[in-house]
Amino acid sequence: MGPGPINADPRVLRAMSAQLLGQYDPAMTAYMTETMGLYREVFRTANEQTLLIDGTSRAGIEAALVSMIEPGDRVLVPVFGRFGHLLREIAERSGAEVHVREAEWGTVFTPEQIEQAVIETEPKILAVVHGDTSTTMAQPLDELGAICREHGVIFYTDVTASLAGNTFETDAWGLDAVTAGLQKCLAGPSGSAPATFSPRAVELINARKSIEAGIRSDGDEVRATPIRSNYFDLAMIFDYWGSKRLNHHTEATSMLYGSRECARLLVDEGIDNAVERHRMHGGAMLEGLRGLGLEIFGDVSHKMNNVTAVYIPDAVSGDAVRGELLDDFGIEIGTSFGPLHGKVWRIGTMGYNARKDTVLTTLAAFEQVLRRAGASVTAGGGVGAAYDFYADEAAGANAGEAAGADVREAELADLERAGL
Numbered sequence: 367m368g369p370g371p372i373n374a375d376p377r378v379l380r381a382m383s384a385q386l387l388g389q390y391d392p393a394m395t396a397y398m399t400e401t402m403g404l405y406r407e408v409f410r411t412a413n414e415q416t417l418l419i420d421g422t423s424r425a426g427i428e429a430a431l432v433s434m435i436e437p438g439d440r441v442l443v444p445v446f447g448r449f450g451h452l453l454r455e456i457a458e459r460s461g462a463e464v465h466v467r468e469a470e471w472g473t474v475f476t477p478e479q480i481e482q483a484v485i486e487t488e489p490k491i492l493a494v495v496h497g498d499t500s501t502t503m504a505q506p507l508d509e510l511g512a513i514c515r516e517h518g519v520i521f522y523t524d525v526t527a528s529l530a531g532n533t534f535e536t537d538a539w540g541l542d543a544v545t546a547g548l549q550k551c552l553a554g555p556s557g558s559a560p561a562t563f564s565p566r567a568v569e570l571i572n573a574r575k576s577i578e579a580g581i582r583s584d585g586d587e588v589r590a591t592p593i594r595s596n597y598f599d600l601a602m603i604f605d606y607w608g609s610k611r612l613n614h615h616t617e618a619t620s621m622l623y624g625s626r627e628c629a630r631l632l633v634d635e636g637i638d639n640a641v642e643r644h645r646m647h648g649g650a651m652l653e654g655l656r657g658l659g660l661e662i663f664g665d666v667s668h669k670m671n672n673v674t675a676v677y678i679p680d681a682v683s684g685d686a687v688r689g690e691l692l693d694d695f696g697i698e699i700g701t702s703f704g705p706l707h708g709k710v711w712r713i714g715t716m717g718y719n720a721r722k723d724t725v726l727t728t729l730a731a732f733e734q735v736l737r738r739a740g741a742s743v744t745a746g747g748g749v750g751a752a753y754d755f756y757a758d759e760a761a762g763a764n765a766g767e768a769a770g771a772d773v774r775e776a777e778l779a780d781l782e783r784a785g786l
């Protein structure tokens with residue numbers, strides 16, 4: 367129950383145990399094409415270039431940034447947590463002139479603040495994290511696409527922590543490049559980075575295409591300053607996933623099976639339903655922690671559904687409590703980084719672990735461990751508050767259904783009156 371990685375869905379683990387295939391086996395190329403289609407639904411995009419980067423989430427970040435940044439390009443990075451610092455670091459290593467704006471941990475930026483920074487720095491690329499697990503905050507992105515279009519800026523985001531657990535729209539929000547990972551709300555293991563690129567981003571990347579020696583054909587362009595990474599050269603990776611099937615790396619077959627299954631399960635559930643599931647169980651965890659008498663960190667109105675940070679009570683050692691939860695109950699919760707280190711625990715309700723039983727069991731165990739450690743917690747307050755939250759949700763859903771039934775009855779009565 368930490369901020370990721372989490373338990374994988376057993377169906378994903380099963381898919382990963384299938385036999386390997388050669389990368390030009392028609393079954394394999396069909397899986398690749400099918401996986402592109404499934405991730406278009408997960409990312410909510412029509413982008414042709416929707417594919418997997420082999421490696422953990424930061425492989426996706428690195429592929430996107432190193433392929434789009436030419437040395438000397440200006441990149442704006444609004445930082446509101448640890449992973450904003452990572453974007454800055456990767457952009458700098460890619461040779462960019464990076465401009466940073468910082469928000470206090472536990473808060474996010476307003477669109478006006480970001481537009482102001484865009485005007486001041488005139489970047490080629492705006493690179494911003496969507497949900498940052500280090501602070502639990504989700505930066506609102508829905509108004510930033512229009513700002514980027516107006517100022518001719520390429521808009522990139524890292525949705526590793528947020529995708530499938532929080533509303534996210536690649537096309538409707540005007541994103542040009544988006545990268546993710548499996549080990550958070552996608553219920554898979556780390557090791558594959560789903561990503562999508564708009565036609566604008568693809569044009570920019572393909573303008574830098576320089577096919578490597580050994581697989582080059584006559585007429586292929588060779589550039590003096592190719593993309594700085596071969597492994598993460600998206601221009602070549604697009605040709606590998608596209609109809610050319612130009613050879614690049616050996617696809618990580620088992621990870622492809624796992625990634626495909628993560629997306630298949632989400633599409634089967636419905637992306638909106640998956641987000642709703644995270645909202646419900648994350649809400650129950652939040653109310654349960656409050657019910658224990660604990661204080662929540664950060665601006666809760668901008669908190670991601672799938673992770674909650676809670677202050678460590680003065681009386682207890684954060685690491686000792688985490689150790690006991692793990693040893694005695696087999697439950698892992700997260701520590702924290704940077705300015706929050708030693709101050710908060712981070713508790714996830716994501717992917718396969720966004721369930722009622724995991725929420726209630728964690729709250730019950732947490733109460734006992736906290737009390738033994740010397741914290742004053744409300745007896746039964748955690749599980750009780752979570753139960754109340756679930757009951758309110760169910761009553762709300764029933765009221766909604768009842769209201770829906772009234773509408774349907776009224777419609778039927780109208781039809782009857784009209785003689786239909």
Ligand SMILES: *Cc1c(COP(=O)(O)O)cnc(C)c1O
Nearest residue numbers: 422423424449497499526527547
């Ligand atoms: C968890 C997380 C990552 C993880 O990156 P890995 O390379 O998979 O370790 C990246 N970005 C964000 C925003 C995250 O929350």
